[in-house]
Amino acid sequence: MSGSWFLSGPAPREGAETGRAHIQRLGAPSLTGAALIEALERSGLRGRGGAGFPVSRKWRSVAERRGPRVVLANGAEGEPLSSKDRVLMRHRPHLVLDGAVLAASAVGARQVVLYIGREHFDAAEAMLRALAERPPRERRRFRVLRAPVGYVSGEETAAVHFVNRGIALPTSTPPRPFEAGVGGRPTLVQNVESLASVALIARLGDGWFRDHGTLLITVTGSVGRPGVFEVPLGTPLGEAVERSGGRSHAIQALLVGGYFGGWIGAGEAWNLPLHPDRLREAGRSLGCGVVAALPASACGVAATAGIAGYLAEQSVRQCGPCVFGLGAIAAALGRLADGWPEPHDLVRLERWSAELPGRGACRHPDGAAGLVRSALTVFDEDFRLHQARRGCMMDRRPVAAGAA
Amino acid sequence: MGESSELVGRTRPGATPPRPRGAPPGFSLAFDRIRCDGRGYCAELLPEKVRLDEWGYPIATPGPVPQHLLDHARRAVSACPMLALRLVEAPSSR
Numbered sequence: 001m002s003g004s005w006f007l008s009g010p011a012p013r014e015g016a017e018t019g020r021a022h023i024q025r026l027g028a029p030s031l032t033g034a035a036l037i038e039a040l041e042r043s044g045l046r047g048r049g050g051a052g053f054p055v056s057r058k059w060r061s062v063a064e065r066r067g068p069r070v071v072l073a074n075g076a077e078g079e080p081l082s083s084k085d086r087v088l089m090r091h092r093p094h095l096v097l098d099g100a101v102l103a104a105s106a107v108g109a110r111q112v113v114l115y116i117g118r119e120h121f122d123a124a125e126a127m128l129r130a131l132a133e134r135p136p137r138e139r140r141r142f143r144v145l146r147a148p149v150g151y152v153s154g155e156e157t158a159a160v161h162f163v164n165r166g167i168a169l170p171t172s173t174p175p176r177p178f179e180a181g182v183g184g185r186p187t188l189v190q191n192v193e194s195l196a197s198v199a200l201i202a203r204l205g206d207g208w209f210r211d212h213g214t215l216l217i218t219v220t221g222s223v224g225r226p227g228v229f230e231v232p233l234g235t236p237l238g239e240a241v242e243r244s245g246g247r248s249h250a251i252q253a254l255l256v257g258g259y260f261g262g263w264i265g266a267g268e269a270w271n272l273p274l275h276p277d278r279l280r281e282a283g284r285s286l287g288c289g290v291v292a293a294l295p296a297s298a299c300g301v302a303a304t305a306g307i308a309g310y311l312a313e314q315s316v317r318q319c320g321p322c323v324f325g326l327g328a329i330a331a332a333l334g335r336l337a338d339g340w341p342e343p344h345d346l347v348r349l350e351r352w353s354a355e356l357p358g359r360g361a362c363r364h365p366d367g368a369a370g371l372v373r374s375a376l377t378v379f380d381e382d383f384r385l386h387q388a389r390r391g392c393m394m395d396r397r398p399v400a401a402g403a404a
Numbered sequence: 405m406g407e408s409s410e411l412v413g414r415t416r417p418g419a420t421p422p423r424p425r426g427a428p429p430g431f432s433l434a435f436d437r438i439r440c441d442g443r444g445y446c447a448e449l450l451p452e453k454v455r456l457d458e459w460g461y462p463i464a465t466p467g468p469v470p471q472h473l474l475d476h477a478r479r480a481v482s483a484c485p486m487l488a489l490r491l492v493e494a495p496s497s498r
Contacts, residue, residue: 319437324459
């Protein structure tokens with residue numbers, strides 16, 4: 001694939017790129033410190049963990065603080081449909097380390113925490129090996145911690161909480177990590193793909209990123225070759241699906257952004273560009289770069305019920321609206337999917353999903369509510385049929401069960 | 405402001421931007437959703453801004469608390485048995 005920067009170089013089967021090969025391929029970063037932050041601002045780079053916050057603004061808010069600061073490289077990929085972070089760490093660990101070191105020097109941090117999902121065995125091993133190749137004075141700044149399994153473990157306050165007290169549960173804000181994070185110090189929490197993008201911008205410049213920048217996506221569901229791909233920013237969603245062996249007539253909707261993203265009808269989705277700003281303008285979200293194809297033969301209500309049930313289970317049960325509100329949403333969706341709804345389940349779903357956002361310590365309920373609202377729009381007709389107990393002859397497989 | 409500033413709750417340095425001189429102080433309700441246990445005093449004391457969902461957890465109308473309701477809002481803040489409600493000097497409705 002042309003325009004490949006993260007994943008160009010040695011083939012995936014050769015394992016992780018060594019430090020020497022990495023430097024031979026890309027050279028050393030030329031932009032650092034304040035100049036790098038300015039380049040990041042001009043590049044328009046947004047975080048790739050899911051929230052899409054502008055990277056330069058995050059860095060500035062930490063750099064402006066006084067006293068020792070910390071960088072937390074977030075490699076806890078809890079989203080079930082996504083694997084781009086672990087693929088990146090497994091194959092290009094030095095890009096992530098470069099980004100973390102550049103971040104530390106730009107925001108004034110001595111300490112860097114690598115926070116890697118406990119289940120990402122190969123990724124963690126590759127990161128540790130890569131770390132061992134770095135010079136000792138750089139290596140000494142790093143701590144590697146393994147994040148507990150769980151959807152919410154990668155949430156930024158949960159990550160900070162885990163480093164501080166061994167509890168990977170979100171905390172109430174304020175303070176946000178940039179105010180008081182690891183050890184009470186201002187902390188930059190940044191997804192590993194965002195850091196790898198920084199490592200490229202520090203070499204190739206912000207103009208390169210605007211014109212030729214790429215992103216990692218995970219394409220899954222009803223496609224011939226599911227997997228992680230590097231695509232140029234702005235690639236139409238349909239093209240990404242076709243490259244993975246998906247066919248438009250066989251697909252009714254795409255789940256874009258992951259479980260906290262949203263459904264988009266295939267017709268509308270096909271020409272939408274995979275670009276955080278363009279999707280935002282269209283009222284959508286790139287999320288963590290998941291594109292999951294729902295086959296035309298599948299039931300959108302059942303697929304949504306499956307995801308909502310998972311998200312309700314993954315609530316860490318700290319906040320009432322998430323425990324009860326999200327729980328009720330999942331239960332109503334389950335009843336609708338099974339064809340035995342209570343009389344007003346559909347109306348309740350509309351109301352509950354509108355009432356939920358902004359009512360948790362973290363954004364877990366917001367993400368779930370957004371997903372449900374998108375389903376109510378995209379699968380509107382199916383929902384009404386299910387509410388009327390007309391039955392459903394469609395395939396009830398979960399969205400990522402594979403090609404139809 | 406002795407009594408009221410106590411009820412306004414602790415804000416961390418730098419958490420809210422300095423307000424331009426002369427502008428009226430806008431306060432909004434901030435819930436600590438982890439502490440909140442759904443006791444419902446806030447909706448009882450400030451029904452103009454807060455209602456409860458089916459499970460007793462508060463839903464606030466967005467936007468700042470109007471000037472004429474500020475005393476009621478302060479009462480709601482001090483009545484919360486879980487110390488989960490605060491008034492903050494920021495346009496938030498979480």
